[in-house]
Amino acid sequence: xxxxxxxxxxxxxxxxxxxxxxxxxxxxxxxxxxxxxxxxxxxxxxxxxxxxxxxxxxxxxxxxxxxxx
Numbered sequence: 001x002x003x004x005x006x007x008x009x010x011x012x013x014x015x016x017x018x019x020x021x022x023x024x025x026x027x028x029x030x031x032x033x034x035x036x037x038x039x040x041x042x043x044x045x046x047x048x049x050x051x052x053x054x055x056x057x058x059x060x061x062x063x064x065x066x067x068x069x
Contacts, residue, residue: 053068
């Protein structure tokens with residue numbers, strides 16, 4: 001492996017870690033929003049698709065894959 005390959009692999013791992021952290025924050029926000037809406041007896045099921053996409057994005061980034069490109 002060349003030094004450039006090491007750098008590119010490091011940069012990709014760092015990028016995927018940032019994506020995973022952002023997706024986890026988004027998941028937490030969606031879960032809080034669902035619970036708040038559920039407590040107020042409002043619609044909350046429409047958030048399920050957003051939650052599923054955020055979960056898939058986080059899992060893919062943790063596994064070193066890209067999601068939704």
